[in-house]
Amino acid sequence: MAENGADYIPRPGHGAAWITGASAGIGAAVAGKLVENGWTVYITARSEEKLAAMAAASGGRMIAAPGDVTDPAAMEAIVARIEAEQGLALAILNAGVYIPMTAAEFNVEDARKHFDVNLQGVVNGLVPAMRTMLTKNTGCLALVASVAGYRGLPKAGAYGATKAALINMAEALAYNLYPEGVRISLICPGFVETDATSVNDFDMPFLMQTDEAARRIVDGLQTTKFEIAFPRRFAFLLKSFRFLPAKWYIALGRKALGMDRD
Numbered sequence: 001m002a003e004n005g006a007d008y009i010p011r012p013g014h015g016a017a018w019i020t021g022a023s024a025g026i027g028a029a030v031a032g033k034l035v036e037n038g039w040t041v042y043i044t045a046r047s048e049e050k051l052a053a054m055a056a057a058s059g060g061r062m063i064a065a066p067g068d069v070t071d072p073a074a075m076e077a078i079v080a081r082i083e084a085e086q087g088l089a090l091a092i093l094n095a096g097v098y099i100p101m102t103a104a105e106f107n108v109e110d111a112r113k114h115f116d117v118n119l120q121g122v123v124n125g126l127v128p129a130m131r132t133m134l135t136k137n138t139g140c141l142a143l144v145a146s147v148a149g150y151r152g153l154p155k156a157g158a159y160g161a162t163k164a165a166l167i168n169m170a171e172a173l174a175y176n177l178y179p180e181g182v183r184i185s186l187i188c189p190g191f192v193e194t195d196a197t198s199v200n201d202f203d204m205p206f207l208m209q210t211d212e213a214a215r216r217i218v219d220g221l222q223t224t225k226f227e228i229a230f231p232r233r234f235a236f237l238l239k240s241f242r243f244l245p246a247k248w249y250i251a252l253g254r255k256a257l258g259m260d261r262d
């Protein structure tokens with residue numbers, strides 16, 4: 001019988017790691033940390049030159065696998081390649097976009113970008129990775145969501161919706177994956193200093209550096225945690241808002257953020 005997937009801890013000896021959104025920010029830092037921990041990492045993003053430079057600097061420990069996560073055939077081909085070359089032990093589906101929008105700015109095109117990359121883009125990589133792991137009854141899948149998925153946050157109507165969907169998706173899939181020996185984990189970062197958050201025009205509470213975020217993610221995957229959420233105090237605070245009725249939550253949030261003066 002397969003080991004319970006909930007208890008599976010991926011190790012470099014089990015195969016290779018794959019990370020999407022690896023050319024910058026959190027993904028690039030996680031790829032670096034995985035290499036430090038002995039992994040061979042396939043790195044995916046659209047920027048071929050950046051990936052090639054990272055691979056060249058890694059002494060063969062990072063392997064460029066360029067691709068757009070919105071292209072399901074490309075994601076399937078990357079997974080097939082990794083499985084054939086080294087075996088896929090760990091898949092971190094991290095690529096994402098963030099475009100803050102007020103209600104007046106909310107538009108179809110930018111909303112669709114979030115859904116295509118953050119949600120369908122994750123599904124495009126998840127499906128081939130999950131099928132590959134299910135045939136072997138082992139492996140670890142990690143979805144990069146966000147604390148913004150816990151409750152609606154200002155200007156994050158489209159972004160937060162994709163992250164809430166990923167949280168739900170990971171929980172739902174865990175039911176069937178665990179008895180088959182496959183682990184699924186959810187990564188919920190708070191604010192991390194990257195190109196994505198450089199557009200924010202407010203002081204980001206508990207802002208974390210990418211190296212520290214990467215350490216939390218890679219260390220968290222070496223435990224049997226379902227959810228790796230950080231900074232812990234910020235994540236706990238936002239999660240505790242789930243217990244508030246929506247009307248109170250929105251009223252309190254508007255007051256705390258000074259929006260009642262709008």
Ligand SMILES: NC(=O)c1ccc[n+]([C@@H]2O[C@H](COP(=O)([O-])OP(=O)(O)OC[C@H]3O[C@@H](n4cnc5c(N)ncnc54)[C@H](OP(=O)(O)O)[C@@H]3O)[C@@H](O)[C@H]2O)c1
Pocket residue numbers: 020021022023024025026027044045046047048067068069070094095096097098117121144145146147188189190191192193194195196197
């Ligand atoms: N930064 C934060 O505060 C924070 C907080 C919570 C959650 N997150 C989540 O963490 C993940 C990484 O965020 P980040 O801040 O590191 O973002 P980032 O610095 O903007 O990097 C985004 C990465 O995704 C890749 N990407 C974007 N669209 C892609 C596509 N269509 N196909 C393939 N790759 C694509 C980018 O590479 P190319 O442009 O080369 O394709 C880049 O490598 C995202 O899912 C984000 O939502 C971030």
